[in-house]
Amino acid sequence: MSSDGSMRYITISGFGGPEVMSVATGPRPTPGPNEVLIRVSAAGVNRPDVAQRQGTYPPPPGASAVLGLEVAGTIAAMGDQVSGFEIGARVCALVNGGGYAEYCTVPAGQVLPVPDGLDDVAAAAIPETLFTVWANLFQMAGLHEGQDVLVHGGSSGIGTTAIQLANAFGARVFTTAGTDAKCDACLKLGAAVAINYHQQDFVEAVKTATDGRGVDIILDMVGAAYFQRNLSALARDGCLSIIAFLSGPKAEAVNLTPIMVKRLTVTGSTMRPRTEDEKRAIRDDLLDKVWPLIAEGRVKPLIDRVFAFEDAADAHRHMEAGDHIGKIVLAYD
Template sequence: MSSDGSMRYITISGFGGPDVMSVATGPRPKPGANDVLVKVAAAGVNRPDVAQRQGSYPPPPGASPVLGLEVAGTIVAKGAEVEGLEIGDRVCGLANGGGYAEYCVLPAGQVLPVPDGIDDVSAAAIPETFFTVWANLFQMAGLREGQDVLIHGGSSGIGTTAIQLAKAFGARVFATAGTTEKCDACVKLGATVAINYHEQDFVEVAKAATEGRGVDIILDMVGAAYFQRNLSALARDGCLSMIAFLSGPKAENVNLTPIMVKRLKVTGSTMRPRTDAEKKAVRDDLAEKVWPLIAEGRVKPLIDRVFAFEEAHDAHRHMEAGDHIGKIVLTFD
């Protein structure tokens, strides 16, 4: 770490593959009145980072153009209006950008204390998926005890988080994944039924396990390819919550009748464009309802692999290969 007010960070030379990423040196960011500056110990790697590198997920106005949406570390400076956070605090938080760097500015309303017993790597793997899952599955879709929920991409960072949180709050969890190993991981995390989508039809499995009723909520990151089948798999008054479009955003020749006949809801959101106030509301819910579960060890991030900061390009290759189970994390020396 430099003592001259500079820092190292990951830059991209242009939109493209992992090779456009490299280490650069520049000035440390300065916190605004409602921000904190964190000396980063670890940073999570997420699909939106890959999309930004490829040019399909630009940062919102005013956000750092540097990749990275979640970090863990120590507060080294804070704005004049920040209350409840102090220099020296170990924290993790949701960044609007700038996480792949030795120092990162975070809005104070998106910061949480590192739970007791959690190391920096695990702490850095919490914010992005926990904010996303809580906002979409609990706040918007309204998941509650006793419901049946289907989590697509169950072995992903989002999926492993969603399975644990849904189970912890009393739901029965179905999850899809692409290999036997990934399905086994879903079951170990709390899924009652894990569906290998190469071998089974998730609609048939869901209906068979619910006596033909279907599931109450589906958390989907696949998009177009699953849209019609998701409608079929939902129970009356069910909700489809969409958080990504890995198969594309445009579904063609879709029969919308099930939405009307079964009174279905279709929701969706992305976290990054939300206002600071909206993100703070998610943060406050997590602090009250989820942080105790993490402290008790009932819920925890699943770490797939850790890379050195300088190996960010390899971390992205690993994510794009699709073999990971859980989260990928960068660490800083």
């Protein structure tokens, strides 16, 4: 990393495939009054990064246009209104953008200490998934001990996190994945039932395993293609929580009757547009309720592959291939 106030970062020449990504050099960002500047040593790679590169997920107003939503590293500087942190402290953070860079600014309320026992690569793999799973599965859907939950895409970064958290809090976890190897990985993480969606209808599998009742909560990232089937798989008073639309956002010819007959709740959210106060509240919950589980080893990131910072385009290719199990991470020199 340069000592002249510059930094390297990943830029895109325009919207498109991974080939639009390259390394560029520019000035380091300066933290605002309530911000922390992190010297980045690792950054998580996530589906929203791919969507932003393709032009379908623009950064919110005021956020960096550089890709990257989660990082780990050390605090290099702080705004004059920041307290509770020290220069040089090891931290990880959910950032609003700018993670694919050697330095990144982030609101102090989105910064967390690196959990005991984790290196920076592992720490960079947890903020985005933990913020998303906690907000949607626990805060909004109200998951609690004794419930049944279905997590779609169980081998993804979100999925592997959701399986472990739901299991740690006493829920019985069902999950879907596209290969037997991915299903096996989900079972090892604590899922009670893993359904290969190429071989089984998940609705029938859920109904069989629950004696026809269905599950209490579904965490869905597929969207339109699964909407009707998700309604069928939910139990009375169940909740469908939608966090992504991998199959598209528009479901046609949907029968909404199950929502009324079974008193279902359909909810969803995206993390990036949330306010700093909302993200700080999630951060505080994670520190109180989840960080001890990570320190005990009951919840831990599953790392699929680590790429060098300069190979960010290859990391995106790997994600789009869909063969990964767990998180993809960029490591910096």
